[in-house]
Structures are given as C-alpha cells and as structure tokens.
Amino acid sequence: MNGNWLLPDYLADILPAQARQIEDLRRKLLDLFRTFGFETVSPPMLEYIESLLTGAGKDLSLKTFKLVDQLSGRTLGLRADMTPQITRIDAHLLNRPGVTRLCYCGPVLHARPAGLVASREQLQIGAEVYGHAGIEADLEIIRLAIESLKLAGVSNGQLVLCHDGLVQAIINSDPAAQARADEIVALLRDKDLPGIASLRDDGMGGPSVSEPVVAALELLPRLYGGAEVLERAASLSVFKGVSAALESLKTLVTKLAGEKISLDLADVGAYGYHSGVTFSIYASDWHDALVRGGRYDNVGAAFGRARAATGFSMDLIRLARSFGQAEPAAAILAPSSGADDQALTQLVAQLRADGEIVVQLLPGESVAHDEFIFDRELARDGQQWVVRPVNTTAKPNSNSNS
CATH class of the missing domain: 3.30.930.10 (Bira Bifunctional Protein; Domain 2)
Structure with missing residues (x-):
C-alpha cells in the first residue's frame, strides 16, 4: 500500500477552517501585544545548537531535533522553544539600555511529544519583558497572559x-x-x-x-x-x-x-x-495548562549580557481547538470573465478592495468550498454587472473532496 500521504506520529495537517481560526487569533493577539508596547521579532527556525540550548536545561535538549549543517559541519537544532532566541536578540542584537518588550509567533518542533495527546509541532506565541527586576514586570506579563486568553474566548481561566x-x-x-x-x-x-x-x-x-x-x-x-x-x-x-x-x-x-x-x-x-x-x-475541560510563564533572570549572560527577564508563551494550534467548528464566511460568486469583459474584472477588483470575498470561477470549475457560503452572485442586468442575492437554503456542492 502506498502511504505517501501518511504523516509521522504526533503530527497533523491543519485544514482550511481551523487554519483560518488560528491565523485570525494570531493577528488579534499580536495586535493586543502591540497595545501593551511589545515589538514583534521573528528568529529563524534553525540555529547552532549551543545557542538554542543556552541555559535551558536538559528538558529542552531532549525535545530538540539535531542535525549537521552541510555548510559548516556544526550541529544545528530545530527550535523547540523560542524564548532562548528572543533572549539572544535582546542581549546581543538589540542591546538596548533599560526595558525592552518583545513578542513573537512561530512554529516550534519537538523531537518527543509532551504527552499522549500532544502534537510535536506547535505554533508558539509569547511575550517577554527584559531589563526590569521588579514585581511590576511580572504583573504586566501575567495581566497580558490573562487578557490573551480572554481574547481567545477562554473566560474561566x-x-x-x-x-x-x-x-x-x-x-x-x-x-x-x-x-x-x-x-x-x-x-x-x-x-x-x-x-x-x-x-x-x-x-x-x-x-x-x-x-x-x-x-x-x-x-x-x-x-x-x-x-x-x-x-x-x-x-x-x-x-x-x-x-x-x-x-x-x-x-x-x-x-x-x-x-x-x-x-x-x-x-x-x-x-x-x-x-x-x-x-x-x-481552564475547565483542559487537562494541562494553556499558558506557562515566569521569570528567568540572567539567562542572557551566555549571550554577553545578563538581564532581568520575565515572559510567557502558549500554543495557538492547541488553543484554537476550543473554538469548535468554524462557520463559513459569506462570499460572492462570480462567473468566469472573458478576456474582453473589463467591466466584470473591474467590479470584482473593487469588491475585493472593499473587503468582500469574491470567488471567480475558472472555465469549467464547479463550486467546491467548505470555507464559504455564497449568499450573493454577480449577474448581468442589461449592460451592467450587479451583485444580487442568491438562495442560501442550500450550500452549492460543498464537498471539497469531490
């Protein structure tokens, strides 16, 4: 039997509806972090293993995939946690005086799953405060973590x-x-x-x-x-x-x-x-913590600058499971446009610029979208193209596997 479609254990594809939910939440959370004054950074997936594991302990080493760099011959690691990378950026690249607030979002990979229902791939999002040793920084981080879960719809944390x-x-x-x-x-x-x-x-x-x-x-x-x-x-x-x-x-x-x-x-x-x-x-109905955080002063010393630091992180993919099934978005169905039908092309472009979802059929295409429900369509009214409502009691050909 051909198993080319099979994935390794504890890894899974994310299909359109859930992927949209995760991306929407990512944008909202990063916008929330910005209102607190946090700046977004994006470190690479691969680093030299010494940098990834600096001050992180044995647990992180066991979780980290390791491979040999064909360019340098040195051992590289696929990050299993982004916090050491953010600490490196603060200590070595930014090197700012005073307080620095940094946030991030990106995939991390674990060589071993954390539990029977855990995925080995996570979309880690988090925030860190550097340069303040007082309880005020801990308080700010905890409040931001609480607000983040509330924004995600978890109100019983x-x-x-x-x-x-x-x-x-x-x-x-x-x-x-x-x-x-x-x-x-x-x-x-x-x-x-x-x-x-x-x-x-x-x-x-x-x-x-x-x-x-x-x-x-x-x-x-x-x-x-x-x-x-x-x-x-x-x-x-x-x-x-x-x-x-x-x-x-x-x-x-x-x-x-x-x-x-x-x-x-x-x-x-x-x-x-x-x-x-x-x-x-x-939160209720969850077997493990949704957010973990705390103070980790002086980890940056290995990067040349000891700094007070506190922060938190969470997995967006896991958090999105609490949303349930995503509802399809309202969209407009447009017919295929001929090469000389500039009026239709211009109207489609204007509707999209206004924020509407417009799916324009290709020649011979049948409607096959689970993510959209077509409550309107573009149709000719004399010499003009207009948007008109369609019957929404049945979703046309919604089987995306057909």
Whole structure:
C-alpha cells in the first residue's frame, strides 16, 4: 500500500477552517501585544545548537531535533522553544539600555511529544519583558497572559502562582540537595511524597539530603490553595530567600484581586532556568495548562549580557481547538470573465478592495468550498454587472473532496 500521504506520529495537517481560526487569533493577539508596547521579532527556525540550548536545561535538549549543517559541519537544532532566541536578540542584537518588550509567533518542533495527546509541532506565541527586576514586570506579563486568553474566548481561566526562588532557597541550603536538584524538582512536579521522603536515604539516588530540607520539601506539595497558603508557608522562612519569595507572591495576589488565583508552591519550573515568580493558567475541560510563564533572570549572560527577564508563551494550534467548528464566511460568486469583459474584472477588483470575498470561477470549475457560503452572485442586468442575492437554503456542492 502506498502511504505517501501518511504523516509521522504526533503530527497533523491543519485544514482550511481551523487554519483560518488560528491565523485570525494570531493577528488579534499580536495586535493586543502591540497595545501593551511589545515589538514583534521573528528568529529563524534553525540555529547552532549551543545557542538554542543556552541555559535551558536538559528538558529542552531532549525535545530538540539535531542535525549537521552541510555548510559548516556544526550541529544545528530545530527550535523547540523560542524564548532562548528572543533572549539572544535582546542581549546581543538589540542591546538596548533599560526595558525592552518583545513578542513573537512561530512554529516550534519537538523531537518527543509532551504527552499522549500532544502534537510535536506547535505554533508558539509569547511575550517577554527584559531589563526590569521588579514585581511590576511580572504583573504586566501575567495581566497580558490573562487578557490573551480572554481574547481567545477562554473566560474561566485559573491562574496558578509559584516561585522558583523559594525552591532554590531550600535546595541551596544543603550540598546533598544541590547534587540531586533535578531529581528533587521532578519529584515536586509529580507531588511524589514517597519519593521525596526517600531522599533521606542515599541508596542509588545519591547522597542523603538533610532532615530539615526533606521536611521542607515534603511540605511544598501540601501548600496548594488560596492566599492562606502563604501563611502556612511562613515556617519555611528559616531558609534564606524564602521570605522575599513569599512577599512577592503576596504582592501579586493583592494586585490581581478579582482574578481567579490559586497558589501551588510545588509547581516548579526548570531548576537553574527559572529564577523567580512562575505561573500557569488552566481552564475547565483542559487537562494541562494553556499558558506557562515566569521569570528567568540572567539567562542572557551566555549571550554577553545578563538581564532581568520575565515572559510567557502558549500554543495557538492547541488553543484554537476550543473554538469548535468554524462557520463559513459569506462570499460572492462570480462567473468566469472573458478576456474582453473589463467591466466584470473591474467590479470584482473593487469588491475585493472593499473587503468582500469574491470567488471567480475558472472555465469549467464547479463550486467546491467548505470555507464559504455564497449568499450573493454577480449577474448581468442589461449592460451592467450587479451583485444580487442568491438562495442560501442550500450550500452549492460543498464537498471539497469531490
């Protein structure tokens, strides 16, 4: 059997109706970002692997397709996340003093799917603020993320806040915990309490973690809920840096009053990458976060300029699934034009310039569009071409596979 039409696992074509929805949303979101003062950049799909993975951790490396550049012989990567590229642009190309706001939208590819229902190709859109270390930048980014989901029609978003500085403060207090940092972060993400308890034993996993650190780590997965979580977390302030992290979260909860907010102090990002407030936005009927973001200060140091930075990203293809079936657009059907029928050609051009959809049939063409419903047509009225309504009770020959 010829399988030339088959695609690799976890990849799919996007057909006209959904493609239109995705493109409409892309334009609206980039316009929204612009109203906040963000400038759009567009980095290349391919870069040297060292640049793509700078400061990004092991997770991103496993997701990145790698290949050899036939021109230089060096290893290239197909981007799996655009944030390192935006950081490179800010640090090395723009190199502006003060605050820089950048946004982007483009495809990313994953060598491995993130889950059973995840695609290996995403259309990633996001925004980043560089050059401001204060909570005000985190607040701006979170508000923009919330507005983005509302614009996309997701009005029931649940904002979940965390602070990676809190987790780092606990881990950094014990050399044994530092040696097992990646393992600890994975256990916290999974809220694996037995696994956290096993850190007391050296066994095959590495050196034994001290009792105070394990006890603190065991508390984190239980610190989930409303603002009262911050009071319950106060006992962790014995670790240097925890008080400042809790104060930042308290400020955000106060400033974002009116939004649906919860705290999950075990919802950590990548250890050594995120450095402060992190957040996710969930919604009903979705199994995973629609938006993820947070602070990642000093990642730009590898590009020659350490900068405070915070941002978020989301997948437009995944988000567009919430729209349901797209309704066909109203359009005008025009007959084929003869070489000498300038009047018809001019009218079609004028209607299109006015924003109308005009499908002009080619000789012998039958109507075969799922995206349009022809409620008007061009027809002769004496010596003139006019637009007139047609019967819309039935959509003509709408089977696009015919």
